[in-house]
Amino acid sequence: MSAVVATAPLALLYAFGLGRAPARRRSWAAPAWFAGLVVLAVATSPALERAADRQLSMHMVQHELLGLVAAPLLAAGAPVRLALAASGHATRRRLARLLHARVVVALTHPAAGAAAFAGVLLAVHVPAVYDLTLRSGAVHAGVHAALLWSALLLWIGLLGADPLPRRVSITATIAALVVAMGAMAALGATLAAEQHVVYAPYARPGTDALADQRVAGGLMSVGGMAVVVPLLLALAWRALVAEERRAAVRERRGLPAEGAR
């Protein structure tokens, strides 16, 4: 129920924007946004919450849905771009000024996104913090919000679906993805290799918490790789092809090659 309460207004607001904005060519933004909201609703649904309280592996699934599926889909939904298109002249100017604020420029840099993502991910899995989230519903919700927002920062910077104040270089993109994947792999490997139950509340009689912890670790590393590796390769390949295409255009026009002296 809470999930629907949270996501329904976002869906309505986006739909309202779509109605106001001038008709655009078909884009993936709207489907991505609504799919992202659905994933968000599933990830925070009571059924999954209950399962996550019982099993670490389900909790890891929850975290990965938030950070690796919902967040990139919402970022691809480009809500700011839609807001710009749907609003009047004055609002648009105010929004644009906000986008160029120094703090926004700094936060949307992939370095900030990667640091936030890796930092939050590792911090919330420290046993003391984690045990607290299992005891208090408010802390738990806060942790999930932190996971989602740090992931949003990363993906907004990387995907560039929303208008960003600057172009992100391919090197920075790759570095950010490697940091994000490294954090997930390190967390997953640690969980999988531990010989005792890391989070005490899971060690209940009648359950094999250690085996489940190993599965959880595997899910964390494999999930990270399954999303990041294909994306990394796709982005690198796109940059290579773009460089090749630029060179071909210059050669057709008889211009000297880039960097020629």
Place this chain on the structure above:
Amino acid sequence: MIDALFSTDHKVIGVRTAVTALLFFLAGGVLALLMRSELAEPGLQIVSHQGYDELFTMHGSTMIFLVVIPVALAFCLYLVPLQLGAANISGARWALVASWLISLGGVVMWLGFLTREGAGSAGWYAFDPLSDTPSTPGTGMDLWIWGVVLATTGAIIFGWCVLITILRRRAPGMTMLRMPVFTWTAFATSLLVIFSFPSLVVGMALLWLDRRGLTTLSPITYQNLFWFYGHPAVYVMFFPFVGMAAEAASVFSGRRFFGYRAFVPALLGFTVLSLSAWAHHMYTTGAVPVEVFTLTSTALIVPAGIEYFDIIATLWRGSIRLTTSMLFVLGFLVQFLVGGLSGIFVASPTLDFQSTDTYIVVAHFHYTLFAGSVFALFAGVYLWWPKLTGRRLGERLGRVHFWLMAIGTNLTFLPQFVLGYDGMARRLPDYPAATGWQGLNVVSTVGSFLIAVSVVVFLLAVAGSFLRRRDATPDPWGTGCSLEWAAPSPPPRGNFAAPLPPVRSYAPLADLREGRAREDEAVAVPA
């Protein structure tokens, strides 16, 4: 003389590193022959148990840290600037230091034989606690650690030099997607070296502190650190050699490399995946999630298959010349297949639990490293020898070299699969006569001596080559595709005597021959 030792020319550094590696190859080969002689019959004839431990440790360490990795990087150092149309490597003075670090590391490691307790004897991966002071006392083991640190530091510096050269020193028009196949493999190699090799340096430092009694090292931590280096290192010992085989296949089929735009993404995927497969060396520790690493290890089949397909498709309908280099390419293709397919077996936990530490593993990695990589290396040596020296390398002796080596290799390592299947454990100098293993062991020993003879034939061919005249043209094979074949043979300092041909694809020389580019568009060599 001074120039050969202290020049900052990438070609001099590359050749000196390769020659040093060749010397260590001969030394490591002698250790192998001693081991094979010991195993030819049950009982102890030549060495003690301790002596045998030193033999297999130093053989493995020498071949990996001082031969295959340095020679792979030496080829990158020599060829990458030439293939990119650059005058020298980036960070040439760093590269000079690195080459001496590797040589120094080798000497330090081998000095262990002069110590009272002998050389390092804890296996090439020196698992803790086997490698700690109570189990392996003595200075030899410490020297081994520092030898590894020095050689690996040198390799890391080489990796950076190659990477930065590729990023910064490409000739005008040479986009990343026009780099020759070998340079792409050098790019992937340098990334792996930079990412994974520091992990070994850290592991060795921790091991040394543990031996001093200053810290206590967790065995699993050590193994994780070691294999996070050790598995990518396998691809450092594979990628450049695939690149050599690919270039040789292209030159001696008379056509440009097939499927370039499949090869490059496959290679990049290979690189990323190979960083995530390390713990398949640790299945039997019970401390790693086997499912995860089975998945990543088995997924490596896909990019490997694409690369294989591309090389074979390059041969398809080409006008093939069966030169010595081409013979080695074919040997590589067939034999590496055996190594690769047996790798699928040991990537599967159920089979790995049975075969770990048996001769199956020994046969598997010798088929990849020796029958695979070293064969491709010789393909590269015969291909680029006229470029390096301006002289031909005897084809008739070369053929003898190939056939002796091919027969010797399969005689040596094929029986080891059967021995492993029968339960013979690796790293033991002795086995009971009642096991009936002697017959196959004798075959294996005979094979190893055949390999030794083939190496002598190679050295004769090298000696013979220096008696010939320098008469190689820039493109002695007539079918070169990449820029190194536009430089004089041997290339002068600064590499290119004439302006570079225009670079419009990954095969600029083939473009010129086929009239797809015009000679008057030639560009000056960037300084």
